[in-house]
Amino acid sequence: MLQARDVTFAYGGGRGRVLDGVSIDVDRGAIVGLLGPNGSGKTTMLKLLAGLFQPLSGSITLDGRAVGSLPRRELARRMAVVPQETHSTFDFTALDIVLMGRYPHLGAFELEGANDLAIAREMLMATGTAGLEGRRFATLSGGEKQRVVIAGALAQAAEMLLLDEPTASLDLGYQLELALLLQRLNRERGMAMVLSTHDLNIAALLCTHAVLLKDGRVLARGAIESVLTEANIRSVYGVEADVRFHDRARHVTVVPIARAD
Amino acid sequence: MSRWSPLREPTEISVEKAAASPRSGVAGVAPRLALTLTVFLAVTVVVCLLAPLIGSTPVHLSRVFDRGIPFAENVDAQVFFIARLPRVVAAAIVGSGLALSGVVFQALLRNPLASPDTLGVSAGASLGAVLAITFHADVTLAGVPAVPLAGFAGSVGALAIVYVLAAARRRGTPGTALLLAGIAISALLAAIGRFIQYFADFTDTFRSVQWLMGSLDVGGYAPILAALVPLTVALAGFATLPRVLDLLSIGPESAATRGVDIVRAERVALVSASLSTGAAVALGGPVLFVGIIVPHIVRLIVGPEHRLVLPASALFGASFLVVCDLVARTILAPVELPVGIVTAILGGPFFLWLLFRRVL
Numbered sequence: 001m002l003q004a005r006d007v008t009f010a011y012g013g014g015r016g017r018v019l020d021g022v023s024i025d026v027d028r029g030a031i032v033g034l035l036g037p038n039g040s041g042k043t044t045m046l047k048l049l050a051g052l053f054q055p056l057s058g059s060i061t062l063d064g065r066a067v068g069s070l071p072r073r074e075l076a077r078r079m080a081v082v083p084q085e086t087h088s089t090f091d092f093t094a095l096d097i098v099l100m101g102r103y104p105h106l107g108a109f110e111l112e113g114a115n116d117l118a119i120a121r122e123m124l125m126a127t128g129t130a131g132l133e134g135r136r137f138a139t140l141s142g143g144e145k146q147r148v149v150i151a152g153a154l155a156q157a158a159e160m161l162l163l164d165e166p167t168a169s170l171d172l173g174y175q176l177e178l179a180l181l182l183q184r185l186n187r188e189r190g191m192a193m194v195l196s197t198h199d200l201n202i203a204a205l206l207c208t209h210a211v212l213l214k215d216g217r218v219l220a221r222g223a224i225e226s227v228l229t230e231a232n233i234r235s236v237y238g239v240e241a242d243v244r245f246h247d248r249a250r251h252v253t254v255v256p257i258a259r260a261d
Numbered sequence: 262m263s264r265w266s267p268l269r270e271p272t273e274i275s276v277e278k279a280a281a282s283p284r285s286g287v288a289g290v291a292p293r294l295a296l297t298l299t300v301f302l303a304v305t306v307v308v309c310l311l312a313p314l315i316g317s318t319p320v321h322l323s324r325v326f327d328r329g330i331p332f333a334e335n336v337d338a339q340v341f342f343i344a345r346l347p348r349v350v351a352a353a354i355v356g357s358g359l360a361l362s363g364v365v366f367q368a369l370l371r372n373p374l375a376s377p378d379t380l381g382v383s384a385g386a387s388l389g390a391v392l393a394i395t396f397h398a399d400v401t402l403a404g405v406p407a408v409p410l411a412g413f414a415g416s417v418g419a420l421a422i423v424y425v426l427a428a429a430r431r432r433g434t435p436g437t438a439l440l441l442a443g444i445a446i447s448a449l450l451a452a453i454g455r456f457i458q459y460f461a462d463f464t465d466t467f468r469s470v471q472w473l474m475g476s477l478d479v480g481g482y483a484p485i486l487a488a489l490v491p492l493t494v495a496l497a498g499f500a501t502l503p504r505v506l507d508l509l510s511i512g513p514e515s516a517a518t519r520g521v522d523i524v525r526a527e528r529v530a531l532v533s534a535s536l537s538t539g540a541a542v543a544l545g546g547p548v549l550f551v552g553i554i555v556p557h558i559v560r561l562i563v564g565p566e567h568r569l570v571l572p573a574s575a576l577f578g579a580s581f582l583v584v585c586d587l588v589a590r591t592i593l594a595p596v597e598l599p600v601g602i603v604t605a606i607l608g609g610p611f612f613l614w615l616l617f618r619r620v621l
Contacts, residue, residue: 104520
């Protein structure tokens with residue numbers, strides 16, 4: 001459904017390509033992990049997929065239509081994005097932030113109705129933040145903010161979710177719970193997802209597919225088990241890792257052992 | 262705070278479930294919008310009716326609206342409608358225009374310090390007026406004389422330069438680029454203005470200094486009607502913005518992924534804000550402080566939502582400047598103070614009190 005073909009991109013239109021010939025396919029119901037070291041172009045790729053940047057060359061299409069040419073409102077009804085961090089300039093409450101997710105569903109002068117409020121509350125509940133609804137967003141912890149923003153993205157009722165480092169500010173417990181929530185959304189609503197992450201074990205737990213980036217190029221792609229190999233991890237991160245299937249977790253796990261020299 | 266547990270509680274994430282009950286926050290906005298508008302509108306109407314009663318000649322409201330006396334013989338009504346009301350209406354319009362632009366600039370740039378002053382708008386207006394005064398420009402357009410015309414052109418022109426510069430260097434957040442360009446252009450235009458003043462004739466310099474301090478003595482209804490033209494266009498633009506400004510609060514990219522057309526919103530916001538600032542400055546001069554302080558005061562009272570902040574700021578800006586102008590023309594009567602001095606002297610401490618009342 002979401003396709004990137006041979007995408008190249010450079011900031012400011014100049015040299016120094018951040019992405020060079022990257023192709024990604026996100027099929028209905030897939031969870032695709034964007035993996036790679038710092039500065040490999042993961043966040044940039046997510047922003048291109050979200051239509052926030054235009055590729056220098058190549059194409060990004062959603063069901064055959066160029067993402068950059070879709071009206072933002074229409075795109076927002078189909079694709080929601082959770083950035084790495086969110087700040088609010090003014091003193092909105094958590095519920096206010098979630099209700100902003102209803103924007104693409106409302107007419108120009110329409111006020112949020114009972115249905116929008118019900119959806120917002122549902123999503124606060126789903127992300128375990130129902131108790132925070134009246135709290136000022138700015139006073140929440142990093143993990144709480146992250147979950148409130150995810151609730152807002154879910155309130156968009158989109159069929160696709162892009163997440164930039166969704167577990168980076170969460171403790172171990174919330175990391176697992178977020179992963180399980182995303183899995184459940186994927187299973188029950190068929191939501192497709194693309195997420196960038198440094199956490200290879202979360203990727204192994206969650207993702208059906210992965211794209212491994214290095215210096216803006218695709219080093220490996222395919223089913224998650226075929227991407228997370230000791231050889232790939234060595235060549236991308238320069239780390240000797242022990243990769244094996246974990247019987248209780250029921251997915252592969254990556255344990256870094258030493259710097260590879 | 263309770264942990265959420267998808268493991269133990271496999272609730273279906275269906276949408277039409279939870280029972281709705283309106284509350285504070287964006288939800289249940291309609292009743293709060295009605296309440297806010299009623300209160301702020303009532304205050305504005307009362308202030309605008311009372312202000313013209315005060316002055317060297319006492320006027321009684323009951324006599325002003327006494328239909329038994331013909332207008333030609335009703336001195337109270339004449340003083341009220343001819344001598345004082347134009348000035349009050351001008352103050353209300355200037356206050357609204359500056360406050361509305363302040364709200365929009367702050368939300369658009371995501372910066373509490375943004376205002377018509379920091380974006381070069383006031384400096385542009387001032388330069389235009391100084392040029393018109395010094396070179397005795399003798400142009401009128403639809404009855405509007407050269408100085409307000411030049412002030413209007415200067416403010417809109419300065420913002421256009423700032424916007425083009427910021428747009429050409431589209432990196433990082435557009436807000437920062439706009440603010441930096443605004444500060445640089447402000448300094449440049451102000452310097453040119455002072456250069457001209459330095460070599461100008463003394464009486465011209467005095468006139469332009471007086472204009473720069475702001476004066477609402479407009480002398481009749483014609484300048485008000487002229488200012489209403491750009492202001493009406495601006496109001497139409499502002500009407501489309503409240504929810505967009507709310508969403509911009511979480512960042513332009515987040516707003517875009519929630520469905521906001523950022524480029525269009527930015528254009529509508531900047532064009533409307535520059536028209537409304539231009540109209541206000543042309544009518545009353547660059548009255549200091551209103552554009553930056555009124556939005557903050559209103560946010561402290563009604564909260565962050567722009568559906569409330571925009572109309573409330575328009576009304577509060579109007580009341581605020583009417584009161585300031587009343588003080589300006591009565592406190593040292595028969596001497597009239599420039600209204601810009603009063604806005605800063607009254608507004609500064611009031612704002613500080615609002616900010617720190619929870620701490621003190």
